[in-house]
Amino acid sequence: MTPPDAGDWPPADGPLDEADLEILAGIRDLFQAADPMPDDLPERIRFSLALRDLEIEVARLAAEEDQQLLAVRGPEQSRTITFDSDSLTIMIRIDQNRDGTARVDGWLAPPQCREIELKTTGGALDAASDSQGRFAFASVPQGTAQLIVRPAEQGAGGSGRSVVTPALIL
Amino acid sequence: MSVENCKPATVPGSRPGAPDGPDRAARIASLMTAAADGSEEALGQIVTELTPLLWQVARAAGLTPADAEDVLQTVWLRLLSHLDGIRSPSSLTAWLVITTKREAWRVRGTGRRNVPADQDWLAALPDQGPGSEDQVIVDDQRRALWAAIGRLDQRCQELLRIIAFVPRPDYAAVAAKLGMRPGSVGPTRGRCLAKLRALLAGGPEGSLA
Numbered sequence: 001m002t003p004p005d006a007g008d009w010p011p012a013d014g015p016l017d018e019a020d021l022e023i024l025a026g027i028r029d030l031f032q033a034a035d036p037m038p039d040d041l042p043e044r045i046r047f048s049l050a051l052r053d054l055e056i057e058v059a060r061l062a063a064e065e066d067q068q069l070l071a072v073r074g075p076e077q078s079r080t081i082t083f084d085s086d087s088l089t090i091m092i093r094i095d096q097n098r099d100g101t102a103r104v105d106g107w108l109a110p111p112q113c114r115e116i117e118l119k120t121t122g123g124a125l126d127a128a129s130d131s132q133g134r135f136a137f138a139s140v141p142q143g144t145a146q147l148i149v150r151p152a153e154q155g156a157g158g159s160g161r162s163v164v165t166p167a168l169i170l
Numbered sequence: 171m172s173v174e175n176c177k178p179a180t181v182p183g184s185r186p187g188a189p190d191g192p193d194r195a196a197r198i199a200s201l202m203t204a205a206a207d208g209s210e211e212a213l214g215q216i217v218t219e220l221t222p223l224l225w226q227v228a229r230a231a232g233l234t235p236a237d238a239e240d241v242l243q244t245v246w247l248r249l250l251s252h253l254d255g256i257r258s259p260s261s262l263t264a265w266l267v268i269t270t271k272r273e274a275w276r277v278r279g280t281g282r283r284n285v286p287a288d289q290d291w292l293a294a295l296p297d298q299g300p301g302s303e304d305q306v307i308v309d310d311q312r313r314a315l316w317a318a319i320g321r322l323d324q325r326c327q328e329l330l331r332i333i334a335f336v337p338r339p340d341y342a343a344v345a346a347k348l349g350m351r352p353g354s355v356g357p358t359r360g361r362c363l364a365k366l367r368a369l370l371a372g373g374p375e376g377s378l379a
Binding site: 009010012016031035036048055089130164167 | 319
């Protein structure tokens with residue numbers, strides 16, 4: 001498709017000039033004001049990148065469901081989140097404890113025994129999944145947390161890499 | 171004045187997308203090397219520098235703020251296993267931009283959350299704060315620019331929004347990844363910027379549609 005004759009306007013195949021750069025700077029300022037990145041995002045990303053090794057398998061957020069339980073039991077909230085990586089599906093359910101901490105129940109599919117770390121801003125919590133793939137963290141401080149499923153034992157057919165989720169806000 | 175340890179923690183003009191001299195390339199290159207060797211601090215500085223650009227990429231692709239945050243985490247996590255293979259600051263920026271776009275498509279494809287059909291950011295011109303006399307002129311220019319952007323097609327809006335945040339030395343590498351033809355001597359204006367300039371100059375609307 002040939003663009004219509006643009007008359008005297010600068011041509012699309014011309015080199016970038018000062019006016020172009022000024023316009024781009026203007027666009028940048030506008031979008032910075034209209035839709036700024038959340039201030040704490042780089043920090044959350046830095047938290048999730050603080051890992052023991054760089055060779056990891058990334059588990060993507062695949063589904064998230066918030067369930068505001070009915071008033072019968074007070075304003076309790078339960079969230080179910082599913083992550084998918086190449087080799088694993090991780091599903092977790094987050095419930096609020098009365099003392100302000102959170103309880104995290106998780107399932108690995110396919111089911112398997114793995115060491116699992118929940119990294120929080122207050123340090124790392126450790127658990128292990130059973131042969132059904134179940135694991136639990138009974139009391140997790142509120143805040144940012146990230147799940148790391150440690151590599152399966154050598155020779156168990158595992159990829160030898162940790163499976164890592166994005167950081168969540170509990 | 172002692173120049174010992176005077177390597178600045180934040181480089182002047184390291185505003186996202188701000189034009190930066192050759193210093194930036196050298197600084198990012200050494201951060202990349204350190205990050206590939208496992209330095210969390212070096213990687214963190216790269217994150218701080220480039221996440222504002224990637225935020226715009228994710229939002230321009232139509233993601234909600236929550237999805238954009240998740241996608242950016244995924245992109246940075248994925249980078250960990252690719253750090254070794256990325257050779258230059260320009261290819262790093264290009265890799266991050268295109269990976270963010272791909273991850274954004276992926277999320278939109280699954281429709282795991284409601285994605286607004288329309289871009290919401292064009293609803294209102296962002297506030298500029300208290301106005302002075304000079305401000306009135308600047309304000310008119312901003313208004314004109316905002317209106318002109320709103321009249322571009324969606325693809326151009328997205329492209330210009332991204333390019334505006336790309337550090338100038340990385341422009342050519344990113345533009346090429348986004349499907350813009352590079353010129354023989356350097357980056358060209360491109361169809362979208364040419365159109366925008368015509369609109370700003372009061373070009374005939376009809377012929378630009």
